[in-house]
Amino acid sequence: MRARRRSRFPWFSYLVVIAGGVAMVMPFLDMVMSSFKGAGEYGVLPYQLLPNSFDLANYRAAFDQLDLLRLFRNSVIVTVAVTVSVLVTSSMAGYALAKLRFRGRAIIFRFILATMMLPPFLLLIPDFLIMLNWPLVGGNDVLGRGGDGGLTTSIVSLILPFAVSGFGIFLMRQFMVSLPDEMLEAARIDGANQWQTWRLIVLPQTRPVAITLGLITFIGMWNEYIWTLLISSSNPDLMTLPVGIQLLQSFLDPDRTMPIVMAGLVISTLPVLAIFLVFQKYYVRGVVLSGLK
Amino acid sequence: MAALTEMVVHDSARHPPGKASAGRSAMARQESLAAYLFLSPALLFFGVFLVLPFLFALVLAVSDWSGFDLGTIRWAGLDNFADVLKPDGAFVKPILVNTLLFAFGSVALATAGSLLVASCIDRLRFQGFWRVLYFLPVVATVVAIGNIWKMMYQPAGLINGLLNKLGVNSVGFLSDPHLALPAVTVVHAWASIGGAVLILIAGLKAIDGTYYEAAEVDGANSWQMFWQITLPLLRPSLLFVLITQFIGGLQSFALIIVMTTDGGPVNATNVAAFEMYQQAFKFGAWGTASAMAMVLFVVIFLITLLQLWIARRKGEETS
Structure with a gap:
């Protein structure tokens, strides 16, 4: 440990880290404090950090005026569906790329790596138009019902574009490569087919990396903004927490719009913060895994 | 990314094709069928949501099309690009310039900040606690970050409150055209320090x-050690942070939508990806918007290459 070697107390390091830490936490503290401020307390000079009282009126208003429960439900549906889908498809594709021998493996793997380099904004317009013209659900005239908005009227449109992750496949593949081949060989000798080997032998082994990937996906989707904004600005029924809180601001009590927004944001941040704090080790490892190599 | 591909190639070489014997060929066929079945959901997805849209984006960029009827699409050649890049248009100046300033500014702030913080955290106890503290903004939604800072930037907000205490008059951070871009740049840097700190700490530990x-x-x-040992040996992690943050900064516009709604005041905070978004979804100018997307894509690509090139040249100098 280098830290032990240094005899002097690292006062400079403490100073920097604490000052920076205050800058990181202050905004969140201001969010929480403002969420309790009443009509005459917010936006007046001189600025005061603390509210006069810790009254829950803004939280009640957030539930009523923002219809927070509906936003919450949409967020949960989208986030859980995407997380499950990414975990399943990544571990399937990762297994094939790590442990199965077949023609085209190197090319497919390189293709998956290349998908990670395509910036999302480039696909925004074509993806939207594809959703709008999706066949059989009213997107075009194949089998009738054309021009209904295709998939953009369904919550499926918030899930589908995120259902598979190149990063997830990469992460799973890298992890599975290190699983011993003997273990899989033994399963095969015992008569397990590829599906059973994946399901019963490989999947249980991938738990740590699955938690990492699940967490990164969950937090990313819970906070997803641009695509959901695009789809739900014409279909308010599909709004998730971040989009709803942003777009419904104009319908709030004008005297205390910001405090109500802050109350909504506190509520929407809490679940993901709790999950992060519990599993942060896994999350940190995922970020580091993607960064080193 | 180059290192990544290299590693991959070595990995696949680890499984040489088994000894070809007659009885094994049926098994090999079965294995390859199984592999493609396992890959099918992913490949189908990438076909529909990546390859197809990418080709579609290329077509749109050279087409004249508005509205939703595909029958009215017309070949436009490079007209969209000429339109987007014309010197008296708004896209190059101020929008593309803003994009570069926003990315450069936030990357410079976040990298310098995270380097300082990471090397300080590396000397302290309770490193896990500090790491989490700096990582909080990464977990928060951009809507939370944008609204909190918008609130703090207000004339009666926290930051002006502090300035007032110091005897300075309130500043209209988001309403002054000269201050709005720096103001959102600082927020973006603040939000991206945490991820960089994690990667740099891991690099320091190595x-x-x-x-x-x-x-x-x-x-x-300590000063000499930092410059002569830490910095050169940290180069791979630092390069990764720089490249990913640059790529992120050049295309990021969620924060700007949340904080300024329309990239105002008067385009002062408008960036390329946001202008593309507005051209497409506000005005239905698919062709113009797609040409903008392609221009930005090329800019990102070139800047990434440039960074890798500079890093490689620096590497040859020191080693």
Whole structure:
């Protein structure tokens, strides 16, 4: 440990880290404090950090005026569906790329790596138009019902574009490569087919990396903004927490719009913060895994 | 990314094709069928949501099309690009210039900040706690970050409150055209420090402690150790942070939508990806918007190449 070697107390390091830490936490503290401020307390000079009282009126208003429960439900549906889908498809594709021998493996793997380099904004317009013209659900005239908005009227449109992750496949593949081949060989000798080997032998082994990937996906989707904004600005029924809180601001009590927004944001941040704090080790490892190599 | 591909190639070489024997060919066929079945959901997805849209984006960029009827699409050649890049248009100046300033500014702030913080955290106890603290903004939604800072930037907000205490008059951070872009840039840097800190701490941990011991024996001070040992050995992590943050900064516009709604005041905070978004979804100018997307894509690509090139040249100088 280098830290032990240094005899002097690292006062400079403490100073920097604490000052920076205050800058990181202050905004969140201001969010929480403002969420309790009443009509005459917010936006007046001189600025005061603390509210006069810790009254829950803004939280009640957030539930009523923002219809927070509906936003919450949409967020949960989208986030859980995407997380499950990414975990399943990544571990399937990762297994094939790590442990199965077949023609085209190197090319497919390189293709998956290349998908990670395509910036999302480039696909925004074509993806939207594809959703709008999706066949059989009213997107075009194949089998009738054309021009209904295709998939953009369904919550499926918030899930589908995120259902598979190149990063997830990469992460799973890298992890599975290190699983011993003997273990899989033994399963095969015992008569397990590829599906059973994946399901019963490989999947249980991938738990740590699955938690990492699940967490990164969950937090990313819970906070997803641009695509959901695009789809739900014409279909308010599909709004998730971040989009709803942003777009419904104009319908709030004008005297205390910001405090109500802050109350909504506190509520929407809490679940993901709790999950992060519990599993942060896994999350940190995922970020580091993607960064080193 | 180059290193990544290289590693991959070595990995796949680890499984040489088995000894070809007659009885094994049926098994090999079955294995390859199974592999493609396992890959099918992913491949189908990438076909529909990546390859197809990418080709579609290329077509749109050279087409004249508005509205939703595909029958009215017309070949436009490079007209969209000429339109987007024309010197008196708004896209190059101020929008593309803003994009570069926003990315450069936030990357410079976040990298310098995270380097300082990471090397300080590396000397302290309770590193896990500090790491989490700096990582909080990464977990928060951009809507939370944008609204909180918008609130703090207000004339009666926290930041002006502090300025007032110091005897300075309130500043309209988001309403002054000269201050709005720096103001959102700072927020973006603030939000991206946490991820960089994590990666840099991991990079610092990987540096062999004996280098420092040897330097100490030679009488080097902490400052010299930082410049002569830490910085050169941290280069791979630092390069990764720089490249990913640049790529992120050049295309990020969620924060700007949340904080300024329309990239105002008067385009002062408008960036390329946001202008593309507005052209497409506000005005239905698919062709113009797609040409903008392609221009930005090329800019990102070139800047990434440039960074890799500079890093490689620097590497040859030191080694």
